[in-house]
Amino acid sequence: MVKLASAEEKQVKRATRAAYGVTLAELAGEGLPVVAVDADLSGSTTTKKFADADPAYADRLFNCGIAEQNMIDVAAGLAITGHIAFTGSFAVFGTGRAYDQIRNTVAYSKLNVKVAPSHAGVSVGPDGGSHQMLEDISLMRGLPGMRVLVPADYAAARAAIRTAAQIEGPVYVRMGRASVPAVYADGVELEIGRAYTLREGSDVTIVACGVEVEQAMIAAELLAAEGIEAEVIDAFSVKPLDEETIAASASKTGCVVVAEEHSVLGGLGSAVAEALARRCPAPIEFIGVQDRFGKSGEFEELLDYFNLDAKAIVEAVKKVQGRKSIC
Amino acid sequence: MRIDIVRMIAEAGSGHPGGSLSCADILTALYFGGVMDHRPDDPAWDDRDRFILAKGHAAPALYAALALAGYLPEDELLTLRKLGSRLQGHPDSNQVPGVEVSTGSLGQGLSIAAGAAAGLKLDGKPQAVFALLGDGECQEGQVWEAAMFAAHRKLDNLVAIVDRNGLQIDGSTEDVCDPGDIAAKFAAFGWDACEVDGHDIPALIETLSQAKADRSGKPHAVIARTVKGKGVSFMEDQAGWHGKAPNAEQLSQALSDLGYVEGEEACRG
Numbered sequence: 153m154v155k156l157a158s159a160e161e162k163q164v165k166r167a168t169r170a171a172y173g174v175t176l177a178e179l180a181g182e183g184l185p186v187v188a189v190d191a192d193l194s195g196s197t198t199t200k201k202f203a204d205a206d207p208a209y210a211d212r213l214f215n216c217g218i219a220e221q222n223m224i225d226v227a228a229g230l231a232i233t234g235h236i237a238f239t240g241s242f243a244v245f246g247t248g249r250a251y252d253q254i255r256n257t258v259a260y261s262k263l264n265v266k267v268a269p270s271h272a273g274v275s276v277g278p279d280g281g282s283h284q285m286l287e288d289i290s291l292m293r294g295l296p297g298m299r300v301l302v303p304a305d306y307a308a309a310r311a312a313i314r315t316a317a318q319i320e321g322p323v324y325v326r327m328g329r330a331s332v333p334a335v336y337a338d339g340v341e342l343e344i345g346r347a348y349t350l351r352e353g354s355d356v357t358i359v360a361c362g363v364e365v366e367q368a369m370i371a372a373e374l375l376a377a378e379g380i381e382a383e384v385i386d387a388f389s390v391k392p393l394d395e396e397t398i399a400a401s402a403s404k405t406g407c408v409v410v411a412e413e414h415s416v417l418g419g420l421g422s423a424v425a426e427a428l429a430r431r432c433p434a435p436i437e438f439i440g441v442q443d444r445f446g447k448s449g450e451f452e453e454l455l456d457y458f459n460l461d462a463k464a465i466v467e468a469v470k471k472v473q474g475r476k477s478i479c
Numbered sequence: 480m481r482i483d484i485v486r487m488i489a490e491a492g493s494g495h496p497g498g499s500l501s502c503a504d505i506l507t508a509l510y511f512g513g514v515m516d517h518r519p520d521d522p523a524w525d526d527r528d529r530f531i532l533a534k535g536h537a538a539p540a541l542y543a544a545l546a547l548a549g550y551l552p553e554d555e556l557l558t559l560r561k562l563g564s565r566l567q568g569h570p571d572s573n574q575v576p577g578v579e580v581s582t583g584s585l586g587q588g589l590s591i592a593a594g595a596a597a598g599l600k601l602d603g604k605p606q607a608v609f610a611l612l613g614d615g616e617c618q619e620g621q622v623w624e625a626a627m628f629a630a631h632r633k634l635d636n637l638v639a640i641v642d643r644n645g646l647q648i649d650g651s652t653e654d655v656c657d658p659g660d661i662a663a664k665f666a667a668f669g670w671d672a673c674e675v676d677g678h679d680i681p682a683l684i685e686t687l688s689q690a691k692a693d694r695s696g697k698p699h700a701v702i703a704r705t706v707k708g709k710g711v712s713f714m715e716d717q718a719g720w721h722g723k724a725p726n727a728e729q730l731s732q733a734l735s736d737l738g739y740v741e742g743e744e745a746c747r748g
Contacts, residue, residue, distance in 0.1 A: 187601070189594075211601060214594075214632070222590045222624035229594020232529075232580055233602070237594075253621075256584040257591060261572045263580070 154348050157307070157334035165331040168309035168362075169270035172327060173201025175313040176238060180209055184317055189214045189227040190240030196329075197240040197270040220245045224253035224265070231263040236317050239265065243272035243285035243326060251291055258322050259295040266316045267292070268325035273413035274446050274454040275328035275363060284446030290418025292324040293391050299323045299344050300391040302412075302420070304365035305335045308388060311342040319344055328413070330451040332363050335386070347394035349401070353381035356469050357401040357408045361387045361420050364411035364439065364460065371465035382469060393423050399431040407472040408436045411465055413455075416440035435475035437468040480507060481710045482739045483543035483556055489730040491560035494568065497720040499540035501644040501677070501705040502611060506544040508683035509609060514691060516606070519549035522576040528606050528691070529579050529595050533588020534613035534642060535569040536722070541578070542566050550577035586619025588612060589639055593629040596637035596698075607636045607691045615647030617658045623668065629698040630669030637698040638690045639665070642677065644707035646718040665700035677703030712736045 176199065179186045186202075194200035194215055203213035214230070216223040220241050227237035239246060246269030247254065258265045269288075276283045292300050301316065301323060303309035309327055316323040323344070335350065342348065350365070351372050360368040365386045372382040383401050387393065402408050408428065410421040421438040428434055441458050455461040480503045488494035509515050515528040532541050539559060546553045551565075558564035565574040569583030579595070582588050592610035599606050616622065629637050641661055649655045658664075665672040671693065675686045683703065690699035707721070708714025711733040714725075725733055 187598075214597060216624070216628055217631075219621075219624035219628065221587075221621045222593075222628055225587045225590030225621070225625070226594035226597065226628065228580060228587075229591040229596070229608075230598040230601075231594075232591070233595050233598030233604075235598055235601070252584055253587055253590075257580060257582075257587055261581040 155337040155340055156350060157337050161334045161337060165333050166306035167329060167331045168303050168306060168327040169198055169329060171306050171309035172268065172270065172313060173198035175310045176202035177205035177209060179314065179317050180212065185235045186238060186317060187212045187214065187230050187235045188238045188240060189216060189223050189230065191216050191220045191223045191245065192218045193241050199240045220249045221253050224250040225257055227265045228257045228263050231265050237265045239267050239269065241269050242283060243269040243288045244283055247288040247291050248285065255295055259298050262297055262321050264320055266323045266325060268313065268316070268327065270327045271329045272326045273328055273362065274458060275330035275413065275451050277329065277451045277454065278448050280448040281445035286415040286441050286446060287418065288326060289390055289412070289414050289420060293418065293423065297322060298391065301344065301388060302326045302361035302390050303388065304362055304386055305332055307334060307336040307338050307340045308342055311340055315342065315344055326362060328363060330363065332366055335365050335369065342388050344389050345392045345394060346389055347397045348386045348388060349383060349397065350386055351382065351384040353383040353405065355381045355405055356473060357383045357385060357405045358411060358465060358469070359385045359387050359398055359408060359420065359424050360411040361390055363413050367455070367460065367462045368411055368465055370462035371469065374462060374466050375469060380469065387420055390420050390423055393427055395427040395431060398424060398427060402428055402434045403432045406434055407476045408434050409439060409465060409468045409472055410436060411439035413460055414440055416442055435472050437472040439465055439468055480540065480543045480547060482734060482737050483546065484539045485711060485725060485730060485733045485737070487539045487542070487556050487559040488724045490557045492724050493560060494539055494724055495536040495722045496714060496725065497646065497707040498534060498613060498642065498644065499537045500709045500711060500714065501707045502537050502642045503540050503709070504678045504680050505611060505640055505642065505683060505703055506540055508680055508687055510544045510548050512680060512684035514684055514687045515609065522550060526606060529608040531579055531588045531592045531608065531610045532570055532582050533610050534585065534616055535582030538568065538570050541570060545575065545577045551575070585613065585616045586621040589622050589625035592637055593625045593634055596629070596634040597632055599636060600634065607638060609638045609640065611640045611642060614641055614643045614645065614652050614658055614661060617641065617661055618656050626665060626668040626670065633696045634698045635694045635696050638687065639698065639700045641700065641702045642705050643702050644705045646707045646716070646721065648718065648721045650718050662700065662702045669697060670700045671697040672700040672702065674702045674704060677705035678709060710737050
C-alpha cells in the first residue's frame with residue numbers, strides 16, 4: 153500500500169497548487185526542458201515560484217497576460233520546439249476559455265503540453281460561480297488521448313506534475329486553491345492509470361478524487377464508528393481509470409459512492425459508472441455538484457452547502473447500502 | 480502546384496480551392512524560392528525553419544508543395560479527404576511528414592508560431608518560424624493576442640504572412656466584418672509590417688528573405704495581396720469558390736486555364 157501521511161504530517165495544510173512552481177523547478181534542476189506558460193496568474197498558480205527559483209529559470213516562464221487561448225497555443229509552439237510545456241491560469245479559463253485550443257491543437261496533434269491550471273472546483277470560494285470550474289474533468293476526459301490527473305493533496309500534486317512531465321503527450325492536472333490536510337506522505341510517487349486504496353473495507357466502496365479524498369477518509373471513520381467498514385479508493389488518475397482496482401472493490405463490497413468536487417455530470421462519477429456498468433454492475437450514489445453553478449462562500453462552507461462533505465458521503469453510503477438488495 | 484490543387488479537390492469532391500490557389504505563390508516562394516531552410520528527406524531536421532499553415536483549409540496547397548518538394552509521393556495527392564488517407568481535409572501533423580502541427584481551427588496558428596519562435600530563441604537557435612494566415616482569419620481575436628505577445632517578447636524570428644485575398648465564405652471581408660488595414664494593425668501592435676504582391680514570386684522571395692534575416696527586435700508581418708482562386712478564370716475573386724469542388728467539366732476548364740496538357744509534364748508553379 154502507498155505510504156500515507158503521518159498524524160504529524162496531517163496537521164500541515166497545503167494547497168495542491170503550492171506544489172506546482174516548486175516541482176517545475178525541481179524538474180528543471182533534473183535537466184528536463186520544462187517551461188511554464190501562464191496568463192497573468194503566475195502568483196496564484198505558483199508558476200512564478202518556478203521562474204524565481206533560479207536566475208536560469210526566469211526565461212522559462214512565459215506570461216501571456218490575460219489571453220488564455222494564446223497561452224495554450226504558445227505552449228503548443230514551445231512543445232513542438234522540444235519543450236515540456238506546462239500551462240497555468242484558473243481551471244475555468246485554462247480549460248473552458250481555451251477548450252478549442254486544447255482540443256484542436258494540443259490533443260489532436262498529441263503535443264507535449266501539460267494543461268495544469270489551479271483554482272478548480274468550489275475551492276475558489278468567494279469568487280463565486282463564474283470562477284468555480286465544475287466541468288473541467290468532463291471537458292478534458294472527453295478529449296481523445298488526454299490523461300486526467302486529480303491530486304488529493306500537496307504530495308499527490310507534486311507526484312502528478314512529475315509523472316505528467318515524464319510521460320510524452322497531453323496531460324491534464326487539476327489543482328485547487330484551498331489548503332487541505334495531507335493524505336499522502338511527502339515524496340509519494342503516484343502513477344498515471346493507477347487508483348490507490350487508502351483504506352480497506354468490506355461494506356461499501358468510496359471512490360474519490362481531489363479534495364474529496366480527505367472527505368471520504370473522514371466519512372470512513374464516521375462510518376466505522378457505526379460499524380460500517382468503507383473501502384476508500386483515490387482515483388488519482390481519472391483517465392485512464394484504474395478499472396481493475398475499482399471493479400475488484402465493487403465486486404467485494406457490492407455498492408459504491410463516488411465523490412468529486414465537480415459536477416456529477418461527466419466527471420469521475422460518470423467514469424466509474426461507465427466502467428462498472430461493463431465490468432461489475434453495482435448500485436452507485438454520486439457526490440458532486442448537482443447540475444448547477446457554484447456560489448460565493450468559504451471553501452468549507454461550500455463543501456457543506458453543496459453536500460460535498462464527509463457527512464453527505466455518510467448519508468450516500470447508507471442510501472446506496474439500502475439499494476444493494478435491489479440489484 | 481495549382482494543377483495539383485484543382486485535381487486533388489475535384490477528385491475529393493470537396494475542399495477549398497479559392498484560398499489554396501490564392502496562396503500557391505506564397506508557398507512556392509517559401510519552399511522553392513530558397514526562403515526556408517528545410518530538408519524533404521529529413522523532415523525533423525533540427526536546423527529547419529518552421530512553417531505553420533494557420534489557414535489550415537488551404538491544406539491542398541500545402542500538400543501539393545510538400546509533394547513537389549519530395550515529402551510525399553505525388554500520386555498520394557489524389558487520396559485527399561478519402562477514408563484511410565494521410566491527407567486529411569485539414570493538416571494532421573501525426574500523419575503527414577513536414578506538417579509541424581495540426582491546424583484547421585482558425586486563429587490559432589500565429590500563437591503556435593509565436594510559441595515556436597519563443598522556444599527557438601530560448602534554446603539560442605537562429606531558425607525562423609513562418610505562419611500563413613488568412614485575411615478572414617484576422618477576425619479571430621486570438622490573432623491579436625498572439626500579435627501582442629510576439630511584439631512583447633521581441634520575436635524577430637517570426638514572420639506572419641497574411642493571404643489578403645479579400646474574400647471569406649459569406650462574401651468580401653469588407654462586407655462581412657471589415658479587417659481594415661491589416662498591415663497598419665500589425666504595425667500598431669509593434670510589428671514590422673509591409674505589403675507585397677502575393678503573386679509576384681521574385682518580390683515574395685525578396686520580402687520574405689529580408690523579413691527572415693532582419694533580427695532588429697520586431698516580428699514581421701507580410702501582407703500578401705492575392706486573388707482568391709488565382710489562375711482559374713471562373714474561380715477568381717468568387718467567394719462561392721471558397722469551399723466547393725469543381726465538377727468534371729469545370730475541372731477540364733480549370734486545367735485548361737492553368738495550361739495543363741494531358742500526358743505532358745505539367746508546367747509547375
